Amino acid sequence: MRDGKILAALRARMAAGGLDEGAAWPAVGLDAGADAQGAVLPGGLASGALHELQPATPADIGAATGFALGLAARLLARRPGPLLWGLPSTRGWREGRLYPVGLAAFGIDPDRLIQVEVKKTADLLWSLEEALDHPSLAVVVGLLPEGDRLYDFTASRRLAMRAARHGATVLLLGAAPVFDMATAASTRWSIAASASRPVPHAGQAVPGLGPPRWQARLVKSRKGLLDAWDLEWNHDTLSFRLAAPLADRAPLRRAGPLAPRSTAA
Amino acid sequence: MLSVLERNGARVSAVNAPAAALGLAPGMPLADARAIHPALAVASADPDGDAQGLRRLALWCQRYSPLTRIDAPDGVSIDIAGCAHLFGGEEALMADLADRLHGFGLTARLALAPTLGAAWALARYGETEMTRAAPGETGERLAPLPVAALRIEAETARALARLGLDRIGLLAGKPRAPLAGRFGPLLVLRLDQALGREGERFDPVEAAPVHRIARNFAEPVVTLEAIAEVAARLVGELAEMLQGLGKAARRLELALYRVDGWREALELRITRPSNDAAHLLRLLGERLDRLRDHAGFGFEAAVLSAFEVERAEAVQAALSGRERVVPPPGDLDRLLDRLVNRFGPERVCRFAPRESHVPERACHPVSALAQAVRHDWAAHCRALHGGAALARPPLLFERPEPVEVLVEMPDKPPARFEWRRTAHRIVRAEGPERIAPEWWAGGEANRLTRDYYRVEDTDGRRFWLFREGLYDRPGDTVRWFVHGLFA
Numbered sequence: 001m002r003d004g005k006i007l008a009a010l011r012a013r014m015a016a017g018g019l020d021e022g023a024a025w026p027a028v029g030l031d032a033g034a035d036a037q038g039a040v041l042p043g044g045l046a047s048g049a050l051h052e053l054q055p056a057t058p059a060d061i062g063a064a065t066g067f068a069l070g071l072a073a074r075l076l077a078r079r080p081g082p083l084l085w086g087l088p089s090t091r092g093w094r095e096g097r098l099y100p101v102g103l104a105a106f107g108i109d110p111d112r113l114i115q116v117e118v119k120k121t122a123d124l125l126w127s128l129e130e131a132l133d134h135p136s137l138a139v140v141v142g143l144l145p146e147g148d149r150l151y152d153f154t155a156s157r158r159l160a161m162r163a164a165r166h167g168a169t170v171l172l173l174g175a176a177p178v179f180d181m182a183t184a185a186s187t188r189w190s191i192a193a194s195a196s197r198p199v200p201h202a203g204q205a206v207p208g209l210g211p212p213r214w215q216a217r218l219v220k221s222r223k224g225l226l227d228a229w230d231l232e233w234n235h236d237t238l239s240f241r242l243a244a245p246l247a248d249r250a251p252l253r254r255a256g257p258l259a260p261r262s263t264a265a
Numbered sequence: 266m267l268s269v270l271e272r273n274g275a276r277v278s279a280v281n282a283p284a285a286a287l288g289l290a291p292g293m294p295l296a297d298a299r300a301i302h303p304a305l306a307v308a309s310a311d312p313d314g315d316a317q318g319l320r321r322l323a324l325w326c327q328r329y330s331p332l333t334r335i336d337a338p339d340g341v342s343i344d345i346a347g348c349a350h351l352f353g354g355e356e357a358l359m360a361d362l363a364d365r366l367h368g369f370g371l372t373a374r375l376a377l378a379p380t381l382g383a384a385w386a387l388a389r390y391g392e393t394e395m396t397r398a399a400p401g402e403t404g405e406r407l408a409p410l411p412v413a414a415l416r417i418e419a420e421t422a423r424a425l426a427r428l429g430l431d432r433i434g435l436l437a438g439k440p441r442a443p444l445a446g447r448f449g450p451l452l453v454l455r456l457d458q459a460l461g462r463e464g465e466r467f468d469p470v471e472a473a474p475v476h477r478i479a480r481n482f483a484e485p486v487v488t489l490e491a492i493a494e495v496a497a498r499l500v501g502e503l504a505e506m507l508q509g510l511g512k513a514a515r516r517l518e519l520a521l522y523r524v525d526g527w528r529e530a531l532e533l534r535i536t537r538p539s540n541d542a543a544h545l546l547r548l549l550g551e552r553l554d555r556l557r558d559h560a561g562f563g564f565e566a567a568v569l570s571a572f573e574v575e576r577a578e579a580v581q582a583a584l585s586g587r588e589r590v591v592p593p594p595g596d597l598d599r600l601l602d603r604l605v606n607r608f609g610p611e612r613v614c615r616f617a618p619r620e621s622h623v624p625e626r627a628c629h630p631v632s633a634l635a636q637a638v639r640h641d642w643a644a645h646c647r648a649l650h651g652g653a654a655l656a657r658p659p660l661l662f663e664r665p666e667p668v669e670v671l672v673e674m675p676d677k678p679p680a681r682f683e684w685r686r687t688a689h690r691i692v693r694a695e696g697p698e699r700i701a702p703e704w705w706a707g708g709e710a711n712r713l714t715r716d717y718y719r720v721e722d723t724d725g726r727r728f729w730l731f732r733e734g735l736y737d738r739p740g741d742t743v744r745w746f747v748h749g750l751f752a
Contacts, residue, residue, distance in 0.1 A: 059687070059726060062660055066752020069659055082597065096660030096750050100616040100628045104646050105654045105752065110616050111640055114633055116604055117612045127604055136597040193725035198693060206678065208695045209721050211655070212752040233752065235654040 025049075025167040028074050030231075030240050040229050040242060041187075041218065047075055048167040049186040050160040054174040056192035056217070061095040061175070063193035063214045066106075068171050070233050070240060072139045073106040075169050077238060081138035082112045084131045088124050088145040089117050091175060105212075107238040112138075121150040125159070132162035132170060139169050146175040156183035188220035194230060194243070211235060213243050278310045312338070322371075323470045325528045327520065328566050329358060331473045340388065342381055344467055351479075359395060369526040379403055381467065382459030386414035386433070404460055408434030415455040421448050433459075474518070474570030478502050485524050485563025492521070492556060492564065496549055499569040504542035513538035513577035519549060521556065522566040529559050533606060536598040536634050538575045544599055548606045601633045610634055618645035622700050624661065624717075624748065650698065655719070658729045658749030665746035668730065675736040678718045682730065684747050689722035696720075697732075713741060719751065727751030 025048030030040040045051065051071070055064035072083055085098055100110035116131075118124050121144065128142045140163075144151055151172070161184075163170045172185070197210030210232075217228040232243040275295035284305070289298050299305055315338065323341045326333040329352065332344035345358060352358040359375055366373040376387035378398040383406070387396040390410045398406045407414070410433050413422040425448065430436055436444065436456055445453045457463035478499050486492055496519060507513055517533040531552045539545060604613045614630035618640050621627050627649055643652070650656040670679040678694035696718030704712060717731040729749035734741030 059724075062658075062726060062750030062752055065660055065750070069752065096658075096662045099624075099657060099659055099661035099749060100642075101618075101624070101646060101649065102657035102659040102661065102749070104642070104652075104657065105659065110618075110628070110642050111637070113616060114601070115614050115616070115630070116608065117614075118608055123608065127608075130603055131600060134596050134600040136600070193727070195723070195725040196693060196721060196727070199695075201695075204694075206692060206694045209655070209693045209719055209727065209751075212727065213725065214752075 025164070025169075026078070028071075028078060028169075030071075030074070040216075040231065040240060041221075041227075042225070043223065045071065045074075046186045047078065047169045048164050050156060050163055050170045050172065050184060052156075052172045052174065052183065052185045052188040052220075054188070054190055055176065056190045056215070058176045060192050063212075064173060064191040065095075065098075066212050066233065067189065067191045067214050067216060067231075068141060068173050069103065069106040069108065071169075071171060072141060073108050073238050074240075075139045076108060076112060079138040079167070081136045081168075082114050083108065084114050084116060084128075084137055084140045085143075086116045086118065086124050086127050086131070086141065087143040088121060089119055090145050091143050094146075095175070105235050106233075107235065121145055121148050125151065125155050128170060129158055129162055132159065132166065132168050135166040135168070137166075137168045139171065141171045141173065143173045144175060148175075151183075152181065153183055156185055160184040160186070185220065186222050187218060190217040190219050191215070192217075197232070197243070315339075320470065321528065322526075324520075324530070325522065325526055326362075327471070327528075328479070328522050328568065329362065331471075331477055331570065332467060332469045334467060334469050336385065340385065342384065342467070344469075345377075355397065359397065363395060365526070378406075380459055380461045381465050382416065382455060383407055383461075385416060386410050386459060390414040404437060407459060408432065408437065412436065415452065415459060417448075417452050417455055421452055424448065425452075472572065474572050475574040476503060476506060476514070476571040477568060478506075478570075479566065479568045481566045482564070485565050487560050487563040489553060489557055489560070492560070492567075493550060493553055495567050496553065496569075497546055499567060500546045500549060501542050503569055503571060504540050504545060507540035507571065507574070507577070511577055512574050513540040514571035515573035515575060516571070517545065517549070518570045518572065520568045520570070521564040522568075523560075524562045524565050527559075527561070529556055529564075531555070534610070534634060536601050536605075537595055538573075538577065539595075539602075540577055544602070548602055551603070551607050605634055618642060620648075621703065622649060623703055624657070624700070625663065626703075655751070656698070658727075658751045660750040661729075662748055665731070665748040668745050668747050670730075670745040676716075678720055679730070679745065682720075682745065682747075684728075689724075689726070689728070691720045692723055693721035694718055700731075714738075717748070 025046070027044035027046050029044040053064050053068050055061045076083060098113075098115065100113060103110050103113070116127050118127060124142055124144070128140055131137050131140045159170050159172075192215040194213040194215045196213045198207035199210055201208050212233045214231050215228060216231050218226050220226070230243040230245065231240045234241050277289060277291050277293050277295055277298050279291055280289045287302050289301060295307065319335055319337065319339070319341065323333045323335045326341055326343050330343050330345045330348040334342045336342055345355070349355045349358050352361055355377055359377055363373065363375055374388045374391070374394050376384045376391055376396040376398070378384040378387055379400045380403060383398055383403045386407055387398060387410075390413070396406075411422075411431055412425045412433055413419070415433060425431065425436070433456070437460065441453050454463060458465045480495060480499060482495075486495060499519070515535055515538045517535070519531045521529045523529065531549065533545070533548050533552070535548070601613060610632050613633040615633050615637070616628050617631045617638070619626055619629050627645070646652050646657075666684065669683040671681045672679045676697065678691060678696055681688060681690045683689070697716035700715045700717060702712055702714055713734045715731045715733055717729060719727065720730055721727045727750070728747050729751060730745060730747055732743060732745050734743040736743055
């Protein structure tokens with residue numbers, strides 16, 4: 001009898017929005033551009049949650065970092081406090097280290113950046129958890145070392161629960177496509193570089209670079225909705241926008257937004 | 266016996282008691298010593314090791330008083346003013362010190378006197394191994410000692426001895442001016458310092474703490490849990506004391522004294538002065554693990570010292586609820602404290618702009634413990650590259666990586682490049698952005714002009730390439746590098 005009551009109460013809580021979701025933190029819209037032609041991730045990206053980002057191929061690390069910085073910028077605009085950038089000391093040699101001067105493109109004030117460099121993955125996860133326990137942090141970004149085996153469901157669950165407690169968002173950036181197990185992350189993204197809009201320069205053989213463009217594939221979502229978008233970063237409004245498809249010469253364009261990428265590059 | 270190699274051959278640097286009885290003395294050539302006693306056991310001296318050991322001993326002596334100093338090369342001074350009663354009086358303190366030093370296997374000569382100079386003299390030239398000069402009898406006790414006991418140069422001591430002035434007592438009554446004129450001001454200064462007519466500065470091996478709480482244990486403490494318990498009690502007491510005074514500390518040190526004379530010290534540096542026992546203890550607790558393998562036979566005493574004590578800022582109680590994100594003041598500092606204490610101050614950093622056009626020098630990490638400063642990054646970026654938002658990559662290589670390029674025309678971006686065994690065909694490019702070398706900084710790397718290009722390959726990957734050197738400048742070797750990755 002008593003069990004039945006508890007069960008009913010649990011069911012009611014489940015219906016009310018899940019057992020493990022803490023306070024609902026406002027979601028961050030991914031799509032704020034005026035030229036949007038459709039919603040990117042309807043409902044937006046949950047803040048106060050864990051999101052996993054991975055480059056589609058190891059060579060897409062620049063794109064994945066850019067996407068992470070874009071998300072971080074949108075979150076930082078919503079919430080006061082610093083951005084904690086945690087990385088293991090093994091990372092940063094191959095893919096470069098975060099360059100504060102270059103954060104201007106993402107509208108991130110380098111004064112809000114705190115970098116923590118640790119030796120082991122365990123220490124990295126410890127510092128991310130520790131940071132999430134402090135409400136003054138706005139965003140926590142963790143870079144997992146290459147070939148990491150320590151990050152698992154339990155670790156992700158600890159991060160997600162702590163993120164929900166105070167509302168800071170945690171972004172985990174894998175070095176290569178590492179996330180292949182079930183985790184407690186709200187979303188998992190696979191990011192690939194994409195040809196930017198050409199900017200014609202008079203008298204130049206090759207056109208100039210447009211704003212950064214990525215192919216963002218949502219490969220896992222707690223809401224169950226999976227899709228892929230061609231996103232462009234708008235550094236004036238500090239927002240993502242749906243990129244108008246490039247209609248120019250074939251060599252620049254891949255077959256379609258969802259086409260599997262060749263990993264040979 | 267110890268020997269040391271000098272310019273003109275090996276010399277004796279120290280002898281033990283049996284060797285001294287044979288007539289050997291420091292300073293004599295080793296060959297002479299061997300001639301006197303062929304079966305001599307000789308070891309080579311280790312001045313660096315001695316200095317280190319002496320420093321350790323001086324730190325260990327802090328268990329008697331916070332003010333200890335090294336009297337190189339062979340002595341330690343302790344200022345026990347106001348401390349003796351904690352050990353049951355001066356006699357008891359000396360006895361305790363002598364006992365412990367003997368227990369470490371050290372042959373020590375102790376002297377206690379009202380002045381540093383007198384104690385120095387009595388410890389080295391006194392008749393017994395333990396001498397104590399009461400206030401008022403300093404002059405009397407020093408009188409029979411040789412003048413070398415005054416910490417003067419050997420040359421002066423010899424000159425005095427030639428004049429028959431070989432005892433301190435003979436000097437004490439002499440007029441000052443002729444002495445100073447004949448032997449220099451140092452002799453008179455030392456004499457006055459020894460007799461207490463002139464003050465002497467005491468430069469401690471470590472600055473004295475502002476507050477200090479010490480505990481001696483009845484039984485040596487071995488387990489980490491027990492140490493943590495002791496630390497908790499000491500921190501609690503200190504925090505209470507600081508709170509009572511309205512003060513807060515920026516630096517703490519917990520020193521643990523092991524039975525065998527080893528001293529372990531854990532230092533805490535804190536972003537914002539704190540007197541919160543829970544916070545301090547948590548920071549300390551993370552460091553205690555380091556002691557796990559150092560407990561040995563156990564610790565017999567613990568001293569918690571607070572340095573850099575400041576007035577505490579009034580801290581308002583946090584009212585933040587779950588819904589509204591109002592971080593309590595000092596919350597970030599607490600996080601930084603924990604990270605710094607666990608990983609070290611050099612691993613937790615913020616960034617500050619630096620006035621340099623060379624990309625890798627345009628900003629530098631600063632300790633997160635330093636006071637957070639607002640920098641004008643926008644102005645810095647404008648100065649660097651006119652403020653163009655996309656001019657700098659978010660990822661930069663610490664060392665630019667060399668690439669193979671195919672350039673169709675000089676002063677044009679390359680058509681393709683090969684980096685990490687992958688060929689990239691360039692379909693978008695912007696540049697060049699010329700960055701002049703900082704020739705005044707010196708070094709080969711600062712000699713050549715760099716031309717930077719932002720390029721994109723067929724897959725949409727964006728790179729920051731640069732060419733070092735100019736094609737049309739004689740003497741320049743032109744090389745290409747990739748320096749960063751754009752988003």
